[in-house]
Structures are given as structure tokens and as C-alpha cells.
Amino acid sequence: ILRWQTRKRSLLRWLVIFFIAIVIETLYLFISYSSATLVTFRTTFTLQFQSGWSKYVIKLILSCLYAVIAFLMVYLVPASAGSGIPETKAFLNGIRIPDIQSLSTLTAKVFGTIFAVAAGLPVGKYGPMIHIGSIVAACTSRRARLIRPVDRLLEAARVFSNHSERRDLVVAGAAAGVTAAFAAPIGGLLLAWEEGSSYWSLKVTWRVFFCATGTLLFTYLLAGSRMGPAGASLVDPSYMQSYAGSFSTGIRVANEDLLLFVGMGVLGGILGAAFNALHWHMSRLRHSYVCTWPRRLMEVLGVTVVVSTVGFLASFLSESWACRPVPPAEPSLYEDAAYVVPYLDKLLPLTCGPGHYNEVASLYLNDGVSALRLLFHLPRLNLSDDKPMFSLHALALFAGPYFLFLVLAFGVSVPSGFFVPQLLLGAALGRMAGQVVVVFGHPTYLGQVRVFAIMGSAAFVGGITRMVPSMTVIMLEATGNLFFLLPFALVLLSAHWVGDLFTPSIYDMIIEIKGYPFLRPDPPKWALAQLRARDLMTPQVVSLRPIETVKRVQEVLCTTGHNMFPLLYPSSHPTRSGALFGTIMRETLVVLLQAANFSSTASVNNDPDNPELASPVLDFAQLLESAARLSSRVIAQPVIPLTPEDESKWMDLRPYSNPSVYFVTEDSSVTKVYRLFRGLGLRHLLVLSIERDVCGVIARHDLMPNSMESKLRKIKACKNASKA
Amino acid sequence: ILRWQTRKRSLLRWLVIFFIAIVIETLYLFISYSSATLVTFRTTFTLQFQSGWSKYVIKLILSCLYAVIAFLMVYLVPASAGSGIPETKAFLNGIRIPDIQSLSTLTAKVFGTIFAVAAGLPVGKYGPMIHIGSIVAACTSRRARLIRPVDRLLEAARVFSNHSERRDLVVAGAAAGVTAAFAAPIGGLLLAWEEGSSYWSLKVTWRVFFCATGTLLFTYLLAGSRMGPAGASLVDPSYMQSYAGSFSTGIRVANEDLLLFVGMGVLGGILGAAFNALHWHMSRLRHSYVCTWPRRLMEVLGVTVVVSTVGFLASFLSESWACRPVPPAEPSLYEDAAYVVPYLDKLLPLTCGPGHYNEVASLYLNDGVSALRLLFHLPRLNLSDDKPMFSLHALALFAGPYFLFLVLAFGVSVPSGFFVPQLLLGAALGRMAGQVVVVFGHPTYLGQVRVFAIMGSAAFVGGITRMVPSMTVIMLEATGNLFFLLPFALVLLSAHWVGDLFTPSIYDMIIEIKGYPFLRPDPPKWALAQLRARDLMTPQVVSLRPIETVKRVQEVLCTTGHNMFPLLYPSSHPTRSGALFGTIMRETLVVLLQAANFSSTASVNNDPDNPELASPVLDFAQLLESAARLSSRVIAQPVIPLTPEDESKWMDLRPYSNPSVYFVTEDSSVTKVYRLFRGLGLRHLLVLSIERDVCGVIARHDLMPNSMESKLRKIKACKNASKA
Numbered sequence A, B: 001i002l003r004w005q006t007r008k009r010s011l012l013r014w015l016v017i018f019f020i021a022i023v024i025e026t027l028y029l030f031i032s033y034s035s036a037t038l039v040t041f042r043t044t045f046t047l048q049f050q051s052g053w054s055k056y057v058i059k060l061i062l063s064c065l066y067a068v069i070a071f072l073m074v075y076l077v078p079a080s081a082g083s084g085i086p087e088t089k090a091f092l093n094g095i096r097i098p099d100i101q102s103l104s105t106l107t108a109k110v111f112g113t114i115f116a117v118a119a120g121l122p123v124g125k126y127g128p129m130i131h132i133g134s135i136v137a138a139c140t141s142r143r144a145r146l147i148r149p150v151d152r153l154l155e156a157a158r159v160f161s162n163h164s165e166r167r168d169l170v171v172a173g174a175a176a177g178v179t180a181a182f183a184a185p186i187g188g189l190l191l192a193w194e195e196g197s198s199y200w201s202l203k204v205t206w207r208v209f210f211c212a213t214g215t216l217l218f219t220y221l222l223a224g225s226r227m228g229p230a231g232a233s234l235v236d237p238s239y240m241q242s243y244a245g246s247f248s249t250g251i252r253v254a255n256e257d258l259l260l261f262v263g264m265g266v267l268g269g270i271l272g273a274a275f276n277a278l279h280w281h282m283s284r285l286r287h288s289y290v291c292t293w294p295r296r297l298m299e300v301l302g303v304t305v306v307v308s309t310v311g312f313l314a315s316f317l318s319e320s321w322a323c324r325p326v327p328p329a330e331p332s333l334y335e336d337a338a339y340v341v342p343y344l345d346k347l348l349p350l351t352c353g354p355g356h357y358n359e360v361a362s363l364y365l366n367d368g369v370s371a372l373r374l375l376f377h378l379p380r381l382n383l384s385d386d387k388p389m390f391s392l393h394a395l396a397l398f399a400g401p402y403f404l405f406l407v408l409a410f411g412v413s414v415p416s417g418f419f420v421p422q423l424l425l426g427a428a429l430g431r432m433a434g435q436v437v438v439v440f441g442h443p444t445y446l447g448q449v450r451v452f453a454i455m456g457s458a459a460f461v462g463g464i465t466r467m468v469p470s471m472t473v474i475m476l477e478a479t480g481n482l483f484f485l486l487p488f489a490l491v492l493l494s495a496h497w498v499g500d501l502f503t504p505s506i507y508d509m510i511i512e513i514k515g516y517p518f519l520r521p522d523p524p525k526w527a528l529a530q531l532r533a534r535d536l537m538t539p540q541v542v543s544l545r546p547i548e549t550v551k552r553v554q555e556v557l558c559t560t561g562h563n564m565f566p567l568l569y570p571s572s573h574p575t576r577s578g579a580l581f582g583t584i585m586r587e588t589l590v591v592l593l594q595a596a597n598f599s600s601t602a603s604v605n606n607d608p609d610n611p612e613l614a615s616p617v618l619d620f621a622q623l624l625e626s627a628a629r630l631s632s633r634v635i636a637q638p639v640i641p642l643t644p645e646d647e648s649k650w651m652d653l654r655p656y657s658n659p660s661v662y663f664v665t666e667d668s669s670v671t672k673v674y675r676l677f678r679g680l681g682l683r684h685l686l687v688l689s690i691e692r693d694v695c696g697v698i699a700r701h702d703l704m705p706n707s708m709e710s711k712l713r714k715i716k717a718c719k720n721a722s723k724a
Helices: A002-047 A052-076 A085-092 A103-118 A126-142 A151-160 A163-182 A185-196 A202-222 A255-289 A293-317 A337-346 A359-364 A368-377 A392-409 A419-439 A449-465 A469-479 A482-502 A506-514 A525-530 A550-559 A586-595 A620-629 A632-636 A670-680 A705-723 B002-047 B052-076 B085-092 B103-118 B126-142 B151-160 B163-182 B185-196 B202-222 B255-289 B293-317 B337-346 B359-364 B368-377 B392-409 B419-439 B449-465 B469-479 B482-502 B506-514 B525-530 B550-559 B586-595 B620-629 B632-636 B670-680 B705-723
Strands: A323-325 A356-358 A547-549 A564-568 A580-585 A650-652 A662-665 A684-688 A694-699 B323-325 B356-358 B547-549 B564-568 B580-585 B650-652 B662-665 B684-688 B694-699
Touching: A002 A052, A002 A103, A002 A126, A002 A163, A002 A202, A052 A103, A052 A293, A085 A126, A085 A163, A085 A185, A085 A506, A103 A126, A126 A163, A126 A419, A163 A185, A163 A202, A163 A469, A185 A202, A185 A469, A185 B185, A185 B202, A185 B469, A185 B482, A202 B185, A202 B469, A202 B482, A255 A392, A255 A419, A255 A449, A255 A482, A255 A506, A293 A359, A293 A392, A337 A368, A356 A359, A359 A368, A359 A392, A368 A419, A368 A449, A392 A419, A419 A449, A449 A469, A449 A482, A449 A506, A469 A482, A469 B185, A469 B202, A469 B482, A482 B185, A482 B202, A482 B469, A525 A670, A525 A705, A547 A550, A550 A586, A550 A650, A564 A586, A564 A694, A580 A586, A586 A620, A586 A632, A662 A670, A670 A684, A670 B670, B002 B052, B002 B103, B002 B126, B002 B163, B002 B202, B052 B103, B052 B293, B085 B126, B085 B163, B085 B185, B085 B506, B103 B126, B126 B163, B126 B419, B163 B185, B163 B202, B163 B469, B185 B202, B185 B469, B255 B392, B255 B419, B255 B449, B255 B482, B255 B506, B293 B359, B293 B392, B337 B368, B356 B359, B359 B368, B359 B392, B368 B419, B368 B449, B392 B419, B419 B449, B449 B469, B449 B482, B449 B506, B469 B482, B525 B670, B525 B705, B547 B550, B550 B586, B550 B650, B564 B586, B564 B694, B580 B586, B586 B620, B586 B632, B662 B670, B670 B684
Parallel strands: A662 A684, B662 B684
Antiparallel strands: A323 A356, A547 A650, A564 A580, A662 B662, A684 A694, B323 B356, B547 B650, B564 B580, B684 B694
């Protein structure tokens, strides 16, 4: 029976994971569909007006309206700003960020993303999917009551209620988000691993893989027609296609090209580092000048106006030279017609005559994904006039301002991702590189500017995000051409290395800017030889007795900010600490005080050998649940009205404490402490003296480079003082 | 300057990794080329004879000769037997297996694999590549002197000399082996992760990815022509093609097919579990009856004779019905001609007339990879006579005996992998399933038996190895068709789940059979609630003083088998243990005794506050190197001739001990102990009582299910006794 129950539990777990996968994919489709509808609405509405300028004004007003709605979401739920990837990464590192995974954040994120994308800002909907995926997973595991019918399933989700299981589920959700966005389950798995892998087990791999596969399966079942000639499609499959569209496997890459691609990777690394550095300065400026909500709104509106206006102006002013005939949509003329012809009708005429397109407008005024596909798929030469489809100056006129847009828009107060804009800019630069290479006499068959565009995208994204294995696979799965594996890997590796010479990755930078206590995989090199556990720890340990007076508990909670307290029996020896029972968390103490479950036994025997309980035991599961509901402010400064007679009562803390304690000796190296923290996802660690007395506590913030540096400085000062 | 040195070091690391990648790929090419040459030699030699039977006898004699050479390799270096995957897995789990990574094992493995494959046994060369890759990496990090010119580079490899760096490098080597074998770098990364991931960091991901990419890059540079129209190929590209050959991306899979594939996954799981169970019994039989070298030789010869004879007999006896006309090699007749026509000339005529092929012989008498490609690529119907290319009874006549061959040959004393044979059998079964489905009226366009053959392969491999994410990606990269992603994932998931209901995976089974103390990701469920650290530990801790007499050190080494000793200062308190200085390893003590670096100071002050050294310090790096050179037998039973006057001298152990010690309390849960061991790759862990005295040591073997079970039984017996 036990075995059957275990099986049932494990089956339920898989069901819950599949449920999460379905919810995530549905949300993705909802976002895609809604933002497309909003854009269509704006277009139809704009078309009612005749003159070019009134069209422009109407479009601008509608865009600003959309942008304001997106901004409002952030105003209402500040945690929904940006892509949420750094926050998810920080959460997986073991950092608690308030509200980052609440249902309201999910709602704000979904609607904010829809409107931000529809507003025509240079933002994408792929980044937020990672955050959305992680919120869905976290909410499911917390069993937020959504709808009655799924309640039983969510009840089952309580098997995920403990902290590490929830973390695993969040990883799976993030990966499912990637899968939904890019149709890239392996890429999702690798991304979750690369960005979130502070601690990882085979079980996590399994869950993540299953969740990602579940998302893909659901997608395929919905879009039956995408897979084979039979089967009707429930939804428009174009919402589910990957951003790149699939590529002809006829495209080949020669050995000489690999060298060119590595060169592009190097350039991508430099440009990416420049972008990151600019973002660093932008965020400092933003911190000083854009610090109130009205100013933030002004910033969002300003960026929207600039982006729309520059795009329009560039398109109109280039009218004289950028109008070109649309090449014939005749499949027999193209080598890979199936991969070219479908994209021709994305070429925009603007004010050019019928049968013509405006090069610049096709890049600026299309939505990001369409523009990207044009750059990725159209051949180098226009068959109608034998000139390049996109001329060098048109590409430059797009890429230059767009780089500035990206710098401006990255970090404004709307929910938004930046993956597609990065790809788009990279593709434009890559296409320029490809055309320059052709001009310099590279053989024509190699002059497949399409491949250069894709590699340009990879290079720029690599230079900014510094992800290599996962980005290789995501690009691979999105382009559907396994021959690109080696080029992608080389481009991304070189972009990573070159970029790392100048700045950290954009995510690490944001984590630093926001000041999350993020633990890197290794301690800084300078700390290795000079610091030991003894130097890192906070030496005065505030401890409680296993059976403690209510007064003392309240006092400790009010006067210290510690999150963990060791439970030590009174010691018979004057200089040594007593026997250790275990550790107890701050939030547990708060809940216990609130429950007012005290004992008035007059004579309390704090003796290790006495197992008798001094006060009745509360249900531990319920306790955990109430602890999870506490807001971080209540935990930090609990106000518990206690009667004077309560204060003299006793609490038996033993049933609620954790007897499994990890220690290190005070002589342990920083590396060992780091490995314990990261490898096990710890938040606190007790330090023992060589006499094995509890002599200190190391918390996560003690391992931050800043804190280590100041401690090192103090030690050096002490040494110098003692020398003098 | 420091920064520049760090950069140089890190550059050197990457160079070393790339060097390893190149060596591994070169070895793979050498193995492929040599075994193909040996087969060609046998064929040409056999052709000199006229009659069918004399041909058979000559071929049999040559095959036996090859098999004997392969056997000799195992006789000379027993560690080279089998695929080496379980051993690599065990090594990465933190288990030391003697000789598994020596240069002689590498040599024996390479030549053994060549001859085993050439002997026509149902074995493959892909499995050993994983082991070979890991040996190359390990040898490089140990800096085995190979050739003068690469010596400087290998000197640089000393940056990998510490234990955890070496382990990381071995992971990278294993992944490069997979990449070399399957041209699947991402698959290699995932395989190394899935099978070897006891502890893993982002740094490892990077190294593994780089090593795998390096292998692929080297492959592509050698086989220039494979990537594009230009570039001459240095070696025959067919040696570098993946086993599956690439697939037309025109192949699509419909939603209804997914259900059929899941069914095949279920069958694959059942068959795979049956195979694993049979292997379990076979290895017990082998253990009882085939336990001397002559008998092992007889076994190898017997299997070779059976395999060759049955293949020949089946081919000859089927002459009457299995001779069929070869379909025309006219590209215009086939939908995916490029993926079909190249394989038509692998159809063997045997005794059939010209322009004909024998169905059974084409499966039995081809080498494994060719037969596999026939099953993977040839269409269902023979265009010449409109009957299936391979009839159901031909496939059955092949699959039935071949299953028995696999059971017989798996585990005989030759170096060999079993990946291709598994795929081959799976493909035959899958093709049968596909043809049955067509008979039952499944629409023709779905009746692409090719896809069924591939899915059959995946199902059978999945049922045996139970790898899911990595196998999905390996199959994907080998077939080059991203549309197979979802089907592969579903097939492998269902095979895994169904298989797990019956038996563990083949690798876990071999690890169990060989008795390696392998730590699973989680402790067994029954242990969770009932055992604590206190119950697992060995309670009598043998400790040394930081400054110890030579006599006592020698005594401790001779009378105990412990591998780690805590260094405790003498205690002033009668019942409590003294202050802890750190821990020291057994092998360090052996080296120190051998070095005879003793001090004769008469009055030794074993006081924690006395930093003065009692004996001169040896070079620690040198010490480590000599420790690594010690054979396991010397470490276990060191014979050190000491003069009586030496015995009364003192050794100061403090400079050689490790002051970073991990502890748990005796109340810690089994899960926490497990997480520490796996997460940090520990071999020993000190246990503290609640008074924080050192009260026990937990070693890896204390965490094995058997050991835990016997301890649990003892505890229960004690409880019952105390009740009575």
C-alpha cells in the first residue's frame, strides 16, 4: 500500500508539472494573440485617416496609450517591471525577493507585456515568459486558489510545498517559459541550468525536461497542422512559430566562413560590452533623475515618442532612395523558395507606389519578429533590380538609432523582454557584415547574407547575455538547422570571452545594480588565500535555550535582525557554550508568538536528557503555511501584543527546530564555505571553534565581495596596528 | 602582473582542453579506420576461396583470431573490459577504481575495441569512446609523459592536478568522447551531466561544452567537404558521419503517430527491462562458471562462433525466399532520394543472382552501422516488386536471434560498447511495428516505416539505458532532424517509466553487480524516517594527536582500514574529546612515513596554542604527487621498515592536514547527509554529538542501501530487546 501511495504521489507530481506546462503555453498564446490584436486594432483605426501626418499622430497617441497601460501595471505591481530574468536567477540562487512570485505580479506581467509590445517599444515578449513560467510554477506549488475544478490538482501540488521542491518546480517553470517562447525545450533545460544552477540534482533535470516537453507537446497538439499534412489546427500556428522561422538545411557553411563568424563574435562581444556599460551609466542616471512615479511615466512616454518618431522620420525622409520594387513571389526563382517567399509580403510600401517597398520602413515599422524574419530569410539580391534587398545605408540608418533605442528603452518601467530587439539589431549588423564581405570578393556561394544575419544575432545576444551552451541550443532549435551548431557555438564562445574582458553579463550587472546578495560560483580570487571562515563570520551568536521564556524570544526578535538562532542548552562550563539542540528560523518564532501557545510551568528543566515537552505541539504543516503567508515586513519587525503575564511564560521550541545542522570549523577555507552555501543552497552556517564551541554564524551577505573586502581591510588594519 | 598570470593560466587551461579534444577525435578516427581496414582485409582474403563453405570457415577463423586479440587486451589489462561507462560513472560519483584511467588501459581499450568490432561480434565502438575520452583527460591531467613536443603543454596541464579539477576534466573528456562518436556535442554535454552529475558547477558546463565543441570543430576542419561545396577532406568523411546518417527534414510526424510512438516506448521499456533482467542472470552464471581466464577465452570464442554461424546459416537457409531484386538507384523515383540512394549498395547479394539482394544476409552480414542505415533509410516498399524492402519474417528471423546474441555478448571479456547493436535491434523491431501498423490500415503517408525504425531504436535504447534528456539530444543530433524532438522525448520518457517499473538501468545494474559504492541521488525512501546520522556512523573514531609518535601512526595504519583520521588534541576533560585541529588522509600518512621525516624532540607540547613545528616541513605538492603514485595495495597495507629508534620519534602532522572539516550533528537526517556527500563529493564526514564531541565518522560505504538496511535491522532488534 505504501508503494502504491508513493506511486500515486509521484504520478500526481508529474500531472502537476504537466498542468503547469499547459498553463504556461496558454499564457504565451494569450500574450501573442492579444498583442497582435491590439496592433491590428491600431492599424485599422489609423487607416481611417487620410493624411500621412494625421496617421502618424493617431498612431503615436494610441502607442502612448498602450505604453501608459503597460506603465500602470508596473505602477500597481512594481515587481513586474523589466524581464524578470535577473530576479528569477536571484531566486534560484537562494535569495528571497518580496512579491516576485505573487499572482498579482503574474497578472501585471502578462498584461503589461501585451501592451508594451503593442506600443511598438523595442521590447519583446520572450524574456517575460521565463518570469511568467516561474511565477506559474511557484503559485501552483503554493496552491493559490484559482478555480474550483483545478483545486484538487492543486491540492496535489502540496507535495511540492517544501522549499527545495518549490525551487525545483520554479526551475521547471522557467524552462517551460523558454520552451513556450522559443519552442526550444532543450534550450530551456540548458538555460535553466546555466542561469539557475546553484544547486541541481538529476531529479530537477527530469522535472525540467518533462515540463519543457509537456509544453512542446501541448503546442504541437494545438497546432496539429504544423507537424504533418493531417490534423486541423486549433489556433493560428503562426503564434507558435519560433521567432526565426525554420531554415533550409540546404544552407551550408564552409570552413573559411567559420573564421569570419569568429570575427563577428568578437565584434559582438565588444558591442555587447559597450551596451552593458551604457546600461550601467543609464541606470545610474535613472537612479538619480527618474526616481518618482510621474518622472518614470514621463520617461516611458518619452521613449515611446522618440522611438515612433525617429522610425517614422527615417522612413519618410528616405523615401527618395529607399523605394524599391518587391521581388517576384515566384517559387521557381529561389533556391529555397519555401523559406523565402512567405516573408516577402512583410515588406512595407509606406508611401512608395504599389509593387514597391521602402527598405527603411520595412525594418522600422514592422513588429520586431517580422523585421527579424525579413533579415533572416530574404536573399542578398533583389531579383527585380539585382541590388541588395537591404542596402548598406538602409541597414546603417536602422542599426545606429536602434542601438540607442535599446539603450534608452532597456530598464524603463514597463514589463518587457529584450531578446528579440537584441536579435534584430544583431541581424542588421550581421547582414551589413555579410554584404561588406561580399564586396571584398568573398565567393558568392559563401555570401549567404542570411547566415551572416543569424550569426550577427547570435554574436550580439552572446555579447550581452554571455550565455553560451543554452543560447547555442535555443538558436539551433529556433532555426531548425543542426548544421548551424558549430558556427553558433564558436560565435557565442568568442562573444562571451571578448565581452567578459570588459564587463559582466547584463543579468549579473542588473543583479549588482539591484544589490541582490547573489552568490557567484566561486569566491573572488583575492579572498582565497587571505580569508578563513573565522574572518567571515559574525562572532556574537545570539542563541536561545530550547525551552525559552516568551519575554526573551520577543526581545531577541525585536533587538536583532538575525534570521536563524541556534538552540543551546545552558552550559555548566563558564567559557564554553552548552549542548546544541538545533536551529530555529525567525519566521517560525514569529508564528509561534502569534499562536500564543505558551506554557506556564513554573519549574522548567532545560536539560538535554529531558524529552518531555513543556508546551503542547502545534501542527507543523499548518505552521509552515502560516509562516509562508507572513509578509517580509512582519517578519522583520513583528508587533505582537503580549500580556505581562504571557511574558513570564515559557515556549518549548524543540518540536519546531531543525536538528540537522551544518557546521564548518573556524579554520575552513572560503572555498569550502562557498561550496557549502552554493551546493546546498544554504542561508546560514554555524561556525565552530577548534574547541568546537559555537563561535559564529555565516550568513549569505557575509559572502558578498563587498562585505569580504571590508572584513579583509579590517584584518589588515589590525595586523598593522599590532605591528606598530 | 597577477592578472596577466591568471589570464595566461586560464588560456592554458582552454588549450589543454582543446588538446584533449583533438586527441580524442584522432583516436576515434584511428579506431574507425583500423577496424574498417581489418574487415576489408578479411573480406579480400576470404574472396580468394571459391566454395561457400570454405569462405565461411576462413571467415570464421579470421573472426576468431580478431576476437582472441581483443580478448588478449582484456587479459593483459582487465580494466579495459566492457564499455567502461559504468566505471566512468562510478569515478564521477567519487569512487576510486584502480587502473581504470591508466595509459595501459587506454591502449588496451583502443586496440581491443578495434579487434572486437572487426571480429563481427554484436558490439559497437561508441560506448568505449566515452571511457577513452575520460582516460585521455585523466592522463593529460596526470601529465603522463607521452611525447617530448607536447610535454610543455602537458606541463601546463598541471593546473588541473587537484582532485576536483581532474574530475571536471574527466567529465569533459567523456563528453568529447560522445561528441567524437556521435557528432553530438550537446548530447555529450547532457550525457555527462545526466550520468555523471554528482556535483556540478557552471565551470564544468563550460569546460565540457568547450571540449565537445573543440572535438566537433576538429572533425569539421578535417572533413571540410562535409560542410559545404568547397574544401578538400583530409580523411574519408564516412568515418565521421554519425551512425544514423542525416534525415530529410521533409519527414513529418502527425499527432496520431505520437500515440503509436508512445506505445512503442512502452514496448521498448518492457523489452529493455527483460534484457536487463537476463543480463543480471547471465552475469550471475558468468560469475559462477566463467571465472578463470581460459574459460573466459572459451566464452569469447564460443560467442564469436555462434554469432557468425547463426548469421551465415540464417542467410543461406533463407535463400529460397529472401532473394529480391535491388530497387533502381534512380533519384527521381524517390521522394528523398539523397537520403535513400546512397544506402542501396549496402544491400548484400550473398548467393542471390546479380541485381538481387538477400534480405536476411543484408541485416546479418553487414557491419552494424551499415545494417542500421539500411533499416533507417530504405523506404517501406521495394520499387521493383512493390513488396516491403524487408519482409516481416526476414526482420523477425533477424531480431529474434539477435536479441539472444546481445544477451550472450554483453559482458564477455572484450572491450566493447553496445550502443549500435541496441539501436540495430530496436530498428528491426520498430520497422516490424511500422509494417504491422500499415497492414492494419494506418494511412500510407503515415506508414513511414523509417520513422518507426528510428523510434524503435530510441525505445529499445531507452528501455535499457533509461537515459532521457541526453539520449533525446544524441538521437536528434545524429538524425539531424529537429522535428523528431518531441517524438524522441515521448518515446524515451515512456520507455524509461515502464522500464523502471521492472529493473534499474543497465549501468546501475552493472554498478550493483560490480559492487561499487555508488551514491544514488536520493537515499532510499524507507531510510528517511527511520535513520539519523547517529545510526549511520561508525562510532569508534580512531584519532591521532596533531604531533604524534611514529609508532602510533604505524600502529594505526596497520590495525585499521580507515582512510581518514581526525587530529584531536589531548583533552583535559575525562569524558569529552579534545580540540580538533583538522583531518588527515591515510595516503598522506603513508607518504610521510616513507619519507621518514621525523623529529626526535624529547618533550613534545601538544598544545593548540603552540604553532611551533616539531619536524621540518616537506613540499606539499611533491607529497601529493607521491601520494598519487602509490598503488592502492600499498596504501591499504603499507610495509615501512622502521628502526626501533625511529619508532620513538615524533611526527608533526599539522602542516599536512586539512583544517576545513565538514560536520553534521548526530541528529541530522539521512537526506542532509546524502546531500552533503553527493553535493560536495565527500568521502568522509565527522559526526558531532549534541555536546559537540567528535562521536563518529560516516564514510561512503555507510550510505549504501545494504549497510543502511543492516543497521536499521540492528536498531529494531535493540528496540525489541529493550521492550521485552
